[in-house]
Amino acid sequence: MSSFLDIISKPTVFKDRNVLSPSYIPPMLLFREEEIEKIMVAISPALKGQRPKNIFIYGGTGSGKTATAKHVMKKIEEMTSPASAGYLNCRVYNSRYRILQKVVKDRIPSLDKPGFGLSFLYEKLLEHVGEKGLQFVIVLDEVDMIKDLDDLIYMLTRANDELKNGNISIIGISNKLDFKSRLDPRSRSSLYETEMVFAPYTSRQLQGILDQRVKMGFVEGAVRESAINLAAAIAAGETGDARYALKLILRAGEIADEEGIKEVTDGEVEKARRNVDEDVASEVIATMPEHQQLVLYAVANLSISGSRYSKLGGGDEGFLMSGEVYEEYCRVCRESRKKPRSARWYREYLNDLELLGLLIMVESGRGIKGHTRLIKIAYPPAQMKKNIENNWSIVGG
DNA sequence: CCTCCACAGGAAGCGCAGGAGT
DNA sequence: ACTCCTGCGCTTCCTGTGGAGG
Numbered sequence: 001m002s003s004f005l006d007i008i009s010k011p012t013v014f015k016d017r018n019v020l021s022p023s024y025i026p027p028m029l030l031f032r033e034e035e036i037e038k039i040m041v042a043i044s045p046a047l048k049g050q051r052p053k054n055i056f057i058y059g060g061t062g063s064g065k066t067a068t069a070k071h072v073m074k075k076i077e078e079m080t081s082p083a084s085a086g087y088l089n090c091r092v093y094n095s096r097y098r099i100l101q102k103v104v105k106d107r108i109p110s111l112d113k114p115g116f117g118l119s120f121l122y123e124k125l126l127e128h129v130g131e132k133g134l135q136f137v138i139v140l141d142e143v144d145m146i147k148d149l150d151d152l153i154y155m156l157t158r159a160n161d162e163l164k165n166g167n168i169s170i171i172g173i174s175n176k177l178d179f180k181s182r183l184d185p186r187s188r189s190s191l192y193e194t195e196m197v198f199a200p201y202t203s204r205q206l207q208g209i210l211d212q213r214v215k216m217g218f219v220e221g222a223v224r225e226s227a228i229n230l231a232a233a234i235a236a237g238e239t240g241d242a243r244y245a246l247k248l249i250l251r252a253g254e255i256a257d258e259e260g261i262k263e264v265t266d267g268e269v270e271k272a273r274r275n276v277d278e279d280v281a282s283e284v285i286a287t288m289p290e291h292q293q294l295v296l297y298a299v300a301n302l303s304i305s306g307s308r309y310s311k312l313g314g315g316d317e318g319f320l321m322s323g324e325v326y327e328e329y330c331r332v333c334r335e336s337r338k339k340p341r342s343a344r345w346y347r348e349y350l351n352d353l354e355l356l357g358l359l360i361m362v363e364s365g366r367g368i369k370g371h372t373r374l375i376k377i378a379y380p381p382a383q384m385k386k387n388i389e390n391n392w393s394i395v396g397g
Numbered sequence: 398c399c400t401c402c403a404c405a406g407g408a409a410g411c412g413c414a415g416g417a418g419t
Numbered sequence: 420a421c422t423c424c425t426g427c428g429c430t431t432c433c434t435g436t437g438g439a440g441g
Contacts, residue, residue: 097418115420117419147417289428323403342430347405363405371436372404 013222013253013264020217020250022243025067030212031205032068035196039072039171042194046135047081051160051167056143056191058174059198062241065173068198069139072171076137082166083135090145096152100125103138125168126159133165143172143191144179153187200240206232209242210249218253223264227252230269248272281379282387284356291333291341292349296358296377297388298329303381319362319374322350350375358384 018024029036042053059065073085086103093099100121105112107128111121129136138156146152156168172191180188201209210228231252235245249264251272256264285293302320326346333340341349350373353359360376377384 095417115419321403322405341428343404344406344431345429348429351406371438 010257011260011262012257013218013262014257015219016217017250018217019213020246020253022062022246025070026212026216028212029064029067029071030208031201032064032071032198035064035068035198036072038194038196039068040075043072043076043137043169046076046083046137046167046169047079049081049133049135052135052137052169053193054169054191055171055194055196056174057171057196057198058177060175060200060239060241062235062239062243062245063198063200064242065175065198066141069141069171069173073137073139081135082132083137085137085139087139088141090140090142094145094147096146096148096155097121099138099140099146099152104128122155122159126162129159129166129168130163131165135166136168137171138168139171139173141173142175144174144176150184150187153190157190201236201242201245202240203233203236206235206240206242206245210245213246214249218264222256222262223249223253224266227264227266227269230266231272234269234273244276247276251275281358282391284358285387286391288352288356291338292352293388293391294332294338295325295329295346295349296353297385298325298332299353299359299375299377300381300385300388301332302328303377304385319376322347322373322375325350325375 019026039055042055044052046052057065057069070087073087076083076085086106088099088102090099093102097118100118101116104121104124108124111124128134140146143149153170156170159168170191180192183191207229210232214223214228228249231245231248234248235241238244248269249272252264252268255268255271255275256262261268285296288296299320302325303318326343329346330340340346350359350361354361358378360378361373363371363373
């Protein structure tokens, strides 16, 4: 065991790990200059005291939507005219009531207590904006999470009609494509006054972004250029997700530290990739309900010990039958003194596990036991089993 | 042919935590 | 802060499908 001092004085490739975190907003936002420009143009009427246009931003994960919006917000706050911006993540504030409550209490601290009615908060917001002739921009991140978005947009549009002085406008952000069609036509045309699509970053752009962050976050010369390029290429090959690219390079740095290497090379990036993927799998397992884990555990067990019906011809080796898996699951339950779920629910668990990509299932169809399903584990069973067991030691089962 | 077995998946209902609304 | 109600996780029951065996 190494002491705390040993740990903090251990040599590291990092200079400042914070700049590699996904929530960090760099002072210079690369490859989104055009988008920033376009947003500023849409906002600019505010400078002349006119109503800015609402904006809708669409783009996949890690395409810089939130970073760009926050960057613009900073610029808005710097404007000379009375302008102000508020950022809300709609995963947390997912109804017009909560949004209104949050906005009002941020602006008017004396109202930071529960129990106010919707209409009261609405009046207070109007007062606040109207008194100062404020140009108020609300950024709604993950706007598709709002349950009564139509009502919210209607409310804000009406607010603009009532305001003699000042205006309220919206920047909505989402990564859901089908979301637009779920909107009421009137609120749609209102929210989509200016529509923008953020394309995924290309490999070259990701290189640039990684370059920038590596310069700030790593000790000079600690990361080989080819390692950066590899990380960029991997991320671009997936979805052009900058967050994923950053995670790769961060993990690669951590691996280098663990191994006591002074330089991050392609090898560390490769390891990081496997590492990050495994992280995802074990995270998925950790968040599953206990009995779903037990089902998966039963499948892993049988995959190791072999199926009683394994003499199926035609490339079906290694597949298990639904019935025997359920038996094994019940046995595991008895062993740990837990009441097994019903067979019906067990099937739902199987379907979920398939959806998560942890199991592979095929309909039997030909010649076996009527209508059943053949089940196979999607990862090496021993590793999977260990993965689940690790989880239980935390829970205490 | 019919019946039974082994299973899939729909429908209805139930208890309860936690979210929505005031 | 407080109440009401929705939705979730699950069980029970049921209908449907297709091979096995008489």
